[in-house]
Each structure stands twice: as C-alpha cells, then as structure tokens.
Amino acid sequence: MSAIRITRAGPLATLQDAGRPGLLRHGISASGPMDRTAFERAGVWLGAAGATGIEFTTAGLGFVAEGSVSIAVDGGSFELSIDGEAKSWPSRALLSAGSIVDIRPGPAGNYGYLRFDREIDVPLVMGSRATSSIAGIGGLDGRALRAGDVLPLGATLPRGRGQHPTPATVADGPIRVIRGIHADRFSNAIRQRFVTDAFAVSPQLDRMGVRLADPGQVFAEAKILSLVSDAVVPGDIQILGDGTPIVLMRDHQPTGGYPRIATVVTADLDRFSQLRPGTQVRFAPVTVAHAEGLKP
Amino acid sequence: MTDTLTPTLLPLGDRGLLIRFAESLSDDANRAAIGFAARVEAAGVRGVVEIVPNLVSVLLRYEPGAIGFDALAGEVRLLVSAPGQPAAGDAEHRVTVHFDGEDLSEVAGLVRLLVADFIAAHNAAPLRVLATGFAPGFIYCGMHPEALVVPRRGVVRRQVPAGTVLFAAGQTAITSTAIPTGWHVIGHTEFRNFDPAAEPPTTVRAGDSVAFVAS
Numbered sequence: 035m036s037a038i039r040i041t042r043a044g045p046l047a048t049l050q051d052a053g054r055p056g057l058l059r060h061g062i063s064a065s066g067p068m069d070r071t072a073f074e075r076a077g078v079w080l081g082a083a084g085a086t087g088i089e090f091t092t093a094g095l096g097f098v099a100e101g102s103v104s105i106a107v108d109g110g111s112f113e114l115s116i117d118g119e120a121k122s123w124p125s126r127a128l129l130s131a132g133s134i135v136d137i138r139p140g141p142a143g144n145y146g147y148l149r150f151d152r153e154i155d156v157p158l159v160m161g162s163r164a165t166s167s168i169a170g171i172g173g174l175d176g177r178a179l180r181a182g183d184v185l186p187l188g189a190t191l192p193r194g195r196g197q198h199p200t201p202a203t204v205a206d207g208p209i210r211v212i213r214g215i216h217a218d219r220f221s222n223a224i225r226q227r228f229v230t231d232a233f234a235v236s237p238q239l240d241r242m243g244v245r246l247a248d249p250g251q252v253f254a255e256a257k258i259l260s261l262v263s264d265a266v267v268p269g270d271i272q273i274l275g276d277g278t279p280i281v282l283m284r285d286h287q288p289t290g291g292y293p294r295i296a297t298v299v300t301a302d303l304d305r306f307s308q309l310r311p312g313t314q315v316r317f318a319p320v321t322v323a324h325a326e327g328l329k330p
Numbered sequence: 331m332t333d334t335l336t337p338t339l340l341p342l343g344d345r346g347l348l349i350r351f352a353e354s355l356s357d358d359a360n361r362a363a364i365g366f367a368a369r370v371e372a373a374g375v376r377g378v379v380e381i382v383p384n385l386v387s388v389l390l391r392y393e394p395g396a397i398g399f400d401a402l403a404g405e406v407r408l409l410v411s412a413p414g415q416p417a418a419g420d421a422e423h424r425v426t427v428h429f430d431g432e433d434l435s436e437v438a439g440l441v442r443l444l445v446a447d448f449i450a451a452h453n454a455a456p457l458r459v460l461a462t463g464f465a466p467g468f469i470y471c472g473m474h475p476e477a478l479v480v481p482r483r484g485v486v487r488r489q490v491p492a493g494t495v496l497f498a499a500g501q502t503a504i505t506s507t508a509i510p511t512g513w514h515v516i517g518h519t520e521f522r523n524f525d526p527a528a529e530p531p532t533t534v535r536a537g538d539s540v541a542f543v544a545s
Binding site for chain 1: 340341342343344345346348350352353354355379380381382383384385386387389391394398399400461462463464465466467468506507524526527529530531532535536
C-alpha cells in the first residue's frame with residue numbers, strides 16, 4: 035500500500051471526485067471539481083485513475099510519496115518540480131518512495147488537480163469522497179487538507195492506456211449565460227447593461243461562490259425584496275442586497291432567495307472558475323437549446 | 331386544488347426546468363408544488379435526474395442528452411393538467427421541543443402572549459413540512475395562524491447548533507446542522523433529520539406533518 039504525506043497545502047486544498055448530485059432536496063449541493071474538464075484531463079493522462087483526486091489552489095501543494103505511485107497533474111498553469119527538478123505542466127510521472135513533489139502557482143488559473151493511478155482511501159459519504167466545504171462532509175473528515183495529513187492510497191488500478199500530457203486550449207471570449215429565473219424582476223436597462231458592461235472577478239472567491247466587482251455600478255439601483263427561495267444550480271448569478279453580483283459555484287448553497295439574473299452555461303463554468311481575481315468578465319446571452327449542445 | 335394553479339415554466343441553467351406555481355408563499359401554491367413533485371416522481375419522466383420540491387416551485391434537473399428543455403416542458407404541461415392525484419403517503423412526525431430559546435420571551439411579547447400561552451398556541455395544531463433543502467436536513471414547517479406571525483430578526487446570528495428550533499414568518503424551522511440564521515431561536519430539540527451514513531440521508535419530506543410537543 036502506498037500513501038502520500040502532505041507537507042504544504044493552501045486553506046482550500048480538498049479531495050474531489052465526481053461529487054454527489056441528486057441530493058438538493060436533502061440540503062446538499064453536489065460539490066466536485068471546480069474545473070471538471072481539467073480534473074478529467076488529468077485522469078486521461080494516467081489512463082486509469084482513481085475517482086478521487088486533490089484540488090489545490092494558487093497556494094500550491096507539497097507532498098512526499100510514501101511508496102511508489104503514478105501521478106498526473108493538470109488545470110490552470112502551475113510550476114511543478116519533482117525532487118528539485120522542474121517539470122512541464124500538465125505532467126505525468128512515476129514517483130518512488132521518498133519523492134518530493136512541489137507545486138507552486140504559475141501564470142494562470144485558480145485550481146489545479148493531482149490524480150493517482152489508484153483510489154484515495156477515505157470513506158465514501160453519501161456515495162462520494164468529494165469534500166463539501168459548505169456541508170463539512172466528505173474528503174478527509176469534511177475539511178481542507180493541511181500539512182501533516184497522510185492520505186492512504188488503495189491498490190493500483192488495472193493499467194489503462196495513458197496519453198502524453200498536452201496543454202489544453204482554453205477558450206476566451208464572453209462567459210455565456212441563460213436568462214435567470216428572476217430576470218423579469220430587473221429593469222430593461224439593468225438587463226441590457228448586464229450583457230454590455232464589463233465586470234471583474236473579485237478577490238472574494240471560494241468553492242461556494244465568486245463575487246464580482248461591478249465597476250459600472252450596474253446593480254447599484256436594483257432593489258428587489260422578498261423572493262420565495264428556490265433550488266440553486268451551479269452557475270446561478272445572484273445579486274445580493276447591496277448590489278454585489280455573485281456566481282454560485284460547486285459548493286453552492288442548495289437554495290437561495292436573492293434574485294438571479296442569469297445562469298452561466300455548463301460548458302463555460304469550468305473556464306470561469308479558473309479566472310483569477312482582477313480578470314475582466316463579460317456575459318453573453320444564449321438560448322437554452324444552444325447551451326444544451328455546447329461542450330466544455 | 332392543484333389543477334387551479336397554472337404554473338410558469340422557466341429554464342434554470344441549461345440542465346434545469348423550474349415549475350413555479352406562484353410568486354409568493356401561499357398554502358395553495360405550496361401544496362401544488364409538493365403535489366406536482368410527487369406526480370412527476372410517480373410518472374418517471376425520461377431524462378429527469380432530480381426532482382426538487384421548493385416552497386412554491388419544483389426544479390427538475392434533466393440530462394440534455396436524453397431530453398431537451400422544450401420536450402420536457404411538453405411533458406410537464408401534460409402532467410400539470412392530467413387528472414388524478416398520487417396517493418398521499420405523507421408521514422407524521424412527533425417532535426419534542428425544549429422551549430428555552432434566547433428569543434422566546436421576546437417572541438411571546440411580539441404576539442402579546444404569556445410565554446406559556448405562546449407555547450400552547452405554537453403546539454396547538456400539527457404543521458405541514460413546507461420545504462426542505464435550505465441546509466442538510468433543515469425543515470420549514472407552517473403555516474401558523476396570522477396571530478402568530480412575526481418578522482425575522484434584524485440581526486443574523488453567526489451560528490446556531492443542530493437541533494435549534496427557529497420561528498419567523500409564520501413558520502417553525504428545525505436545524506439539523508449548524509447554520510447562520512436571522513430567525514428567532516425559541517428552543518431546541520433532540521430531533522435530527524440528517525444522517526450522512528443513512529440512505530436516504532434525510533427522512534422528513536415536504537408534505538409530511540409535524541406535531542410539536544413541549545418537553
């Protein structure tokens with residue numbers, strides 16, 4: 035049996051897998067990787083990967099292999115070194131016992147992923163090992179990873195046909211949205227400015243939501259009171275009472291009573307999650323029929 | 331009753347259809363939403379991967395590879411107007427409450443009752459579970475009669491523990507995890523509606539009835 039010992043982790047490094055969808059009525063949002071396509075790519079490089087991996091942030095990650103294990107990393111653009119030797123990003127490597135891995139922030143992205151050729155041996159909670167930062171369940175005791183944690187790894191999976199890691203091409207351009215369930219509560223002028231004005235990712239972001247800066251004060255005058263709460267889905271853009279727009283992410287609150295002007299299409303949510311604070315964001319409306327056919 | 335409310339159908343993202351029975355909370359709209367959710371569940375609509383009853387709406391999450399929004403909306407319209415109701419299998423729960431909350435005397439004062447009389451009025455009739463889902467195992471129960479309706483507090487408490495009994499807006503709510511709240515704390519209970527090791531993790535469903543008993 036193999037394991038890794040964490041030597042350095044940011045406050046938001048968590049275990050993630052495909053998450054636990056289908057539990058909204060129980061008050062639990064699905065969680066899962068902020069950038070699902072990057073998480074899946076890391077699995078493709080390995081060929082056969084455990085369902086659970088580590089999501090880390092721009093605070094980076096350091097760990098020591100306690101036994102031999104194959105790893106792959108992807109997501110954003112980070113700086114990886116193994117035993118002091120710089121490696122490319124994304125990457126795949128076979129670690130031997132005692133290998134020291136160091137991951138530091140690079141030029142782009144908020145989230146990176148580390149996956150193994152075996153399962154991380156933590157308990158399943160409601161069918162998943164994903165950490166929910168809002169419910170405090172899953173992963174390692176429902177919390178973020180920290181230095182000193184030892185993650186036991188299960189048996190090696192049957193070997194799959196891996197691929198040589200290549201950097202993904204990330205689309206740019208506006209973030210596409212579908213009209214929100216409360217769009218009609220906003221004036222025409224505000225609805226129009228929402229898709230013409232520029233917003234920016236603020237420094238207040240986590241797995242629950244990303245607050246946006248609104249330099250044009252688009253929502254300063256939007257006073258909407260007392261909505262009955264409805265279920266929330268990832269990508270919902272709600273406007274808080276003080277006019278702050280917030281994009282709800284994978285660990286979103288399961289229900290919400292603030293007005294929602296739009297919802298980010300599924301295909302653009304991964305890309306949106308990787309935008310760093312200060313990045314300008316524009317929104318472009320698309321139809322549901324169009325969005326249903328989009329690939330991330 | 332259900333058939334008299336014509337719902338609005340809205341996309342919620344590109345994988346969700348929201349069926350909204352009203353713009354504000356009413357007993358009729360709440361019953362319509364819960365009844366419709368049960369009807370969809372019984373019908374087993376292709377492509378629907380999750381059914382979420384809310385206070386006055388129902389969210390259907392769907393898999394676009396199996397059904398598109400327009401086709402699902404068509405199915406929903408047929409189900410809304412279909413005659414008949416699913417059999418009511420709504421469970422009854424008995425919840426023992428220790429009425430010792432920090433805001434209890436303030437709340438009694440707001441409705442101009444002595445504390446003992448407030449407790450008696452609060453427990454006089456079973457309530458219906460209006461909705462679940464705000465947090466793991468959290469339930470909203472209502473509606474209390476008009477005389478017991480008080481607004482939320484002005485200030486949000488940063489955290490109340492699991493088992494807190496909350497009161498505001500004509501409803502009583504019970505927490506099963508620690509949450510922040512702007513509702514009045516009127517008591518606590520050993521009753522829990524969340525066990526992550528159980529399948530399903532919560533057992534109280536919207537539409538169930540809850541009888542409150544003072545400890």
